[in-house]
Amino acid sequence: xxxxxxxxxxxxxxxxxxxxxxxxxxxxxxxxxxxxxxxxxxxxxxxxxxxxxxxxxxxxxxxxxxxxxxxxxxxxxxxxxxxxxxxxxxxxxxxxxxxxxxxxxxxxxxxxxxxxxxxxxxxxxxxxxxxxxxxxxxxxxxxxxxxxxxxxxxxxxxxxxxxxxxxxxxxxxxxxxxxxxxxxxxxxxxxxxxxxxxxxxxxxxxxxxxxxxxxxxxxxxxxxxxxxxxxxxxxxxxxxxxxxxxxxxxxxxxxxxxxxxxxxxxxxxxxxxxxxxxxxxxxxxxxxxxxxxxxxxxxxxxxxxxxxxxxxxxxxxxxxxxxxxxxxxxxxxxxxxxxxxxxxxxxxxxxxxxxxxxxxxxxxxxxxxxxxxxxxxxxxxxxxxxxxxxxxxxxxxxxxxxx
Amino acid sequence: xxxxxxxxxxxxxxxxxxxxxxxxxxxxxxxxxxxxxxxxxxxxxxxxxxxxxxxxxxxxxxxxxxxxxxxxxxxxxxxxxxxxxxxxxxxxxxxxxxxxxxxxxxxxxxxxxxxxxxxxxxxxxxxxxxxxxxxxxxxxxxxxxxxxxxxxxxxxxxxxxxxxxxxxxxxxxxxxxxxxxxxxxxxxxxxxxxxxxxxxxxxxxxxxxxxxxxxxxxxxxxxxxxxxxxxxxxxxxxxxxxxxxxxxxxxxxxxxxxxxxxxxxxxxxxxxxxxxxxxxxxxxxxxxxxxxxxxxxxxxxxxxxxxxxxxxxxxxxxxxxxxxxxxxxxxxxxxxxxxxxxxxxxxxxxxxxxxxxxxxxxxxxxxxxxxxxxxxxxxxxxxxxxxxxxxxxxxxxxxxxxx
Numbered sequence: 001x002x003x004x005x006x007x008x009x010x011x012x013x014x015x016x017x018x019x020x021x022x023x024x025x026x027x028x029x030x031x032x033x034x035x036x037x038x039x040x041x042x043x044x045x046x047x048x049x050x051x052x053x054x055x056x057x058x059x060x061x062x063x064x065x066x067x068x069x070x071x072x073x074x075x076x077x078x079x080x081x082x083x084x085x086x087x088x089x090x091x092x093x094x095x096x097x098x099x100x101x102x103x104x105x106x107x108x109x110x111x112x113x114x115x116x117x118x119x120x121x122x123x124x125x126x127x128x129x130x131x132x133x134x135x136x137x138x139x140x141x142x143x144x145x146x147x148x149x150x151x152x153x154x155x156x157x158x159x160x161x162x163x164x165x166x167x168x169x170x171x172x173x174x175x176x177x178x179x180x181x182x183x184x185x186x187x188x189x190x191x192x193x194x195x196x197x198x199x200x201x202x203x204x205x206x207x208x209x210x211x212x213x214x215x216x217x218x219x220x221x222x223x224x225x226x227x228x229x230x231x232x233x234x235x236x237x238x239x240x241x242x243x244x245x246x247x248x249x250x251x252x253x254x255x256x257x258x259x260x261x262x263x264x265x266x267x268x269x270x271x272x273x274x275x276x277x278x279x280x281x282x283x284x285x286x287x288x289x290x291x292x293x294x295x296x297x298x299x300x301x302x303x304x305x306x307x308x309x310x311x312x313x314x315x316x317x318x319x320x321x322x323x324x325x326x327x328x329x330x331x332x333x334x335x336x337x338x339x340x341x342x343x344x345x346x347x348x349x350x351x352x353x354x355x356x357x358x359x360x361x362x363x364x365x366x367x368x369x370x371x372x373x374x375x376x377x378x379x380x381x382x383x384x385x386x387x388x389x390x391x392x393x394x395x396x397x398x399x400x401x402x403x
Numbered sequence: 404x405x406x407x408x409x410x411x412x413x414x415x416x417x418x419x420x421x422x423x424x425x426x427x428x429x430x431x432x433x434x435x436x437x438x439x440x441x442x443x444x445x446x447x448x449x450x451x452x453x454x455x456x457x458x459x460x461x462x463x464x465x466x467x468x469x470x471x472x473x474x475x476x477x478x479x480x481x482x483x484x485x486x487x488x489x490x491x492x493x494x495x496x497x498x499x500x501x502x503x504x505x506x507x508x509x510x511x512x513x514x515x516x517x518x519x520x521x522x523x524x525x526x527x528x529x530x531x532x533x534x535x536x537x538x539x540x541x542x543x544x545x546x547x548x549x550x551x552x553x554x555x556x557x558x559x560x561x562x563x564x565x566x567x568x569x570x571x572x573x574x575x576x577x578x579x580x581x582x583x584x585x586x587x588x589x590x591x592x593x594x595x596x597x598x599x600x601x602x603x604x605x606x607x608x609x610x611x612x613x614x615x616x617x618x619x620x621x622x623x624x625x626x627x628x629x630x631x632x633x634x635x636x637x638x639x640x641x642x643x644x645x646x647x648x649x650x651x652x653x654x655x656x657x658x659x660x661x662x663x664x665x666x667x668x669x670x671x672x673x674x675x676x677x678x679x680x681x682x683x684x685x686x687x688x689x690x691x692x693x694x695x696x697x698x699x700x701x702x703x704x705x706x707x708x709x710x711x712x713x714x715x716x717x718x719x720x721x722x723x724x725x726x727x728x729x730x731x732x733x734x735x736x737x738x739x740x741x742x743x744x745x746x747x748x749x750x751x752x753x754x755x756x757x758x759x760x761x762x763x764x765x766x767x768x769x770x771x772x773x774x775x776x777x778x779x780x781x782x783x784x785x786x787x788x789x790x791x792x793x794x795x796x797x798x799x800x801x802x803x804x805x806x
């Protein structure tokens with residue numbers, strides 16, 4: 001080990017994006033291996049706007065594996081971290097660090113400890129799949145550091161899956177399918193890329209971050225309760241989702257936005273229907289979420305075809321998909337119905353890419369006040385401040401090294 | 404006809420209650436005959452608190468069938484009224500009015516016109532099944548006037564069903580099952596009494612009337628859209644409801660409140676889940692409805708067994724069932740979490756029976772302010788005014804003559 005006896009450190013830094021499911025994952029058939037009741041499909045979000053960046057270092061001086069998440073130390077004792085790190089160490093190889101010339105053998109990795117520092121470039125508490133980005137990034141970065149090569153396609157995704165089911169999908173960019181698999185050991189429950197993000201280069205994504213007064217049920221315990229008590233969930237997983245997966249793959253391969261939009265909205269609503277069918281019922285959407293659904297549905301109806309599609313995960317935030325050409329019109333409707341709270345800067349209210357603001361010709365707060373009423377919108381109901389802020393983004397790349 | 408040539412009038416007045424389903428009806432297999440996708444079970448509400456009262460008169464001087472609903476004339480041209488009145492006239496018999504001695508023959512009824520005056524003793528707009536009470540009352544009163552005898556048990560309920568599906572259940576008191584039936588002509592789609600209201604003499608019902616900002620989708624068009632677009636609705640109707648009907652009948656025959664409560668909540672939530680699974684999604688519950696669900700679920704959890712059960716129809720109002728002995732505790736929780744809006748009288752905020760207010764020892768507004776926090780309640784969040792008012796009632800009798 002090492003070139004001489006002195007202290008050394010070797011590290012890697014990588015970034016992994018969040019993803020949002022358009023055909024939803026809800027319910028596990030194996031809690032330990034995190035095997036899902038059904039396959040799911042997601043889109044990976046642009047890591048410039050929503051990602052985790054993780055640096056993993058190792059040094060003979062380190063006494064223990066440690067993790068700092070958004071500048072706070074977090075225990076690694078949970079089963080999920082333990083599983084991921086064990087699976088990774090089992091696959092470690094002999095590596096030579098090019099910069100320092102340090103050589104670490106397969107055997108050394110069994111004893112060397114890791115320091116992991118991870119940060120999200122978006123608020124953790126906002127319910128934006130931070131655990132998916134975080135676990136994908138941890139697994140990807142450690143795999144890079146340990147020189148792990150996949151012995152079968154998707155092997156790394158089976159490890160990320162052990163950290164957080166949806167994390168497996170964040171390894172790839174664009175549209176990604178998480179195959180539920182059939183095996184009991186989970187080796188075929190892997191993430192598979194469906195379409196590169198540049199194939200959907202004209203898709204834009206607006207995330208509406210909704211202020212929530214209620215503490216939400218965590219998705220882990222929520223899905224356990226649904227599996228145990230919702231008759232509709234099992235029917236959905238067995239009979240409805242397989243058809244929708246096929247239809248969504250077809251819509252993606254044809255770049256058919258209209259079918260994509262219909263499937264996306266229907267599947268989000270069905271997922272929340274199974275939450276409501278849970279005893280006691282689980283509510284992730286609130287009245288603001290419903291107003292956003294109303295806004296999109298009214299717009300789609302008034303145009304006679306899907307202009308935009310919404311989806312909601314285990315929280316009240318809306319993720320809205322729109323073709324680039326209609327992105328300004330979507331932002332117009334959102335800002336008209338949800339103007340920024342009094343005293344807030346435009347740049348704090350609409351974050352991420354400024355492309356849609358520019359398309360709409362808005363560069364200051366006063367421009368919002370003078371937006372005309374969209375033909376299908378109800379009369380303006382001023383000053384609600386029910387949205388915390390909007391993030392304008394697009395599909396992006398999967399996990400990648402920062403160096 | 405008549406005892407001499409002079410003008411005469413013959414009339415009957417009857418009252419029919421609202422009912423609230425505990426196993427829900429949602430979706431028709433025949434739109435014209437109003438045949439449901441599944442059987443349903445309801446409880447009939449005390450007509451003293453929630454009922455329609457209808458007077459039907461006939462006179463040779465009347466030129467046309469006419470209807471006045473809550474003091475406004477309403478057209479009888481809709482298919483539903485036409486169906487009901489035709490079915491009733493087809494079954495009219497020779498009658499002799501005891502008071503006046505007037506004789507009206509089966510043949511006369513074909514030409515005699517009706518004047519129908521109907522009033523609800525509760526707000527029509529509040530979404531409290533006013534059409535069920537109204538159609539049940541219309542059919543019952545006309546049947547009395549025309550001396551109609553059922554040629555098979557439940558025949559009258561098949562006529563009320565043509566007016567509004569759930570109206571068939573309002574003819575009987577206590578718990579009532581609407582058998583979906585199998586026949587194409589609907590003759591076996593009838594209402595059947597399951598338990599008289601005095602068998603559940605210790606059950607109390609609190610209706611929370613929730614102010615709604617949104618215009619709701621009518622249940623007629625809502626259920627059509629669900630039948631057309633919700634995969635979960637068909638599974639529910641075919642696979643889930645038949646089991647629940649059996650379980651509910653068993654709970655009712657055993658007077659098992661705990662099973663009754665679990666089934667009631669689960670079925671309300673599943674009905675709303677199928678609304679959410681509809682494209683575009685239908686939302687009848689709002690954030691206030693969800694707060695009420697939270698209040699009941701927290702209470703049940705904290706006591707370790709069901710203390711109360713909630714159900715919601717096609718609107719945001721909650722109907723809460725509670726054993727008499729826990730009625731005061733329920734009202735305590737509701738008034739603590741939803742105090743009356745500033746400046747409102749207690750007697751306008753809690754209407755219907757005063758029994759629960761008395762059990763709680765409340766006779767003025769100040770008593771509400773000094774209510775202690777129930778152990779499981781979150782800290783008081785003052786002055787929301789999210790409830791319009793509460794109606795305290797109980798199960799009651801079916802349709803009956805007022806004379």
